[in-house]
Amino acid sequence: MSNRIGVAIKGALLLGVVFFVFGFAQIRHDQRSYKTEVILVDSVSTLSKDIVDKLLIQKLDHSKNDNKLKVDLRLLEEVLLTHTLISNAQVYKTIDGKLVTEVKQRFPVALVQSDEEFYLDESGVRIEKNDFKSIAVKADLNNLPVIVGKFGADNYVELMDLLKSIQDDGFFASKIKLLKKREDGFYELELRNSNLIIELGNNSNINQKLNNFKAFFAKAKRDAILDDFSRINLAFDNQVVCTKRI
Structure with missing residues (x-):
């Protein structure tokens, strides 16, 4: 009986370690999403990548303060579209957790x-x-x-x-x-x-x-x-x- 209890305890501990490692890896994966890359679609774009990056970082920092590790991509797009010179924005995450932002500038005609x-x-x-x-x-x-x-x-x-x-x-x-x-x-x-x-x-x-x-x-x-x-x-x-x- 004692051997069975010992095996059960070891199994529970091992399962706990697996869940801990998986959870830690998931957190690290979500944290990696804060690495950003900005792509300006227009070859003659006068919009600075720094401006786009700043908008993203401000929102990401706010999310971290709220303890939200999962990034709302649609919300980030809406934040970018509040800038007058941005006509379209697409935000997506790569497999390695990088946050990629493609931005199209608004031009006066x-x-x-x-x-x-x-x-x-x-x-x-x-x-x-x-x-x-x-x-x-x-x-x-x-x-x-x-x-x-x-x-x-x-x-x-x-x-x-x-x-x-x-x-x-x-x-x-x-x-x-x-x-x-x-x-x-x-x-x-x-x-x-x-x-x-x-x-x-x-x-x-x-x-x-x-x-x-x-x-x-x-x-x-x-x-x-x-x-x-x-x-x-x-x-x-x-x-x-x-x-x-x-």
Whole structure:
């Protein structure tokens, strides 16, 4: 009987040691997750890896203070997305416990000039001008198209969709100087190195309107009469209405 009890005690002790070693290894594995690696998806990203690392470390340190060894990856992504210059973030753990973060930067594609000045990214998300004072901005912000007129925050996506449709046309890609939304809801366009005002009307049939303008532009340039006009109205279907310069 005593031998059986001794064997049972030894078995229990051995099992306890196994559970201790496994638990210790799991804790060490979770602790290793605090080793981070930041990958900037954009080759021309101006976002500093140190900024991303700092956001991660602050959250990880907070988790350790709460005695939470398991890292909530989705929560970390949400923390990163609170930074104005981060448009997308993916956080995952490798087999060896390293925490890898892939970050896509938000870039300004237009400057809004209204009661205040700010940038918009391609999705119509507002970016404050002050957000670029703390990092070395490589993008040439001085050549961004300017958006003016009567609109609110609920129009940002509509404005950027229209601007993107125009810029996707190779002819207009780098020529847009100004996009204006008038009080009547119609749009006007101004091109670089030109005094022409192009009236687009509403934002429907944009491709057709742009093609009509390009056909007019080619003929007017060939006939050397382009400078004779001050306004080109594309609002009417399959028509180009020109206003002569006074």
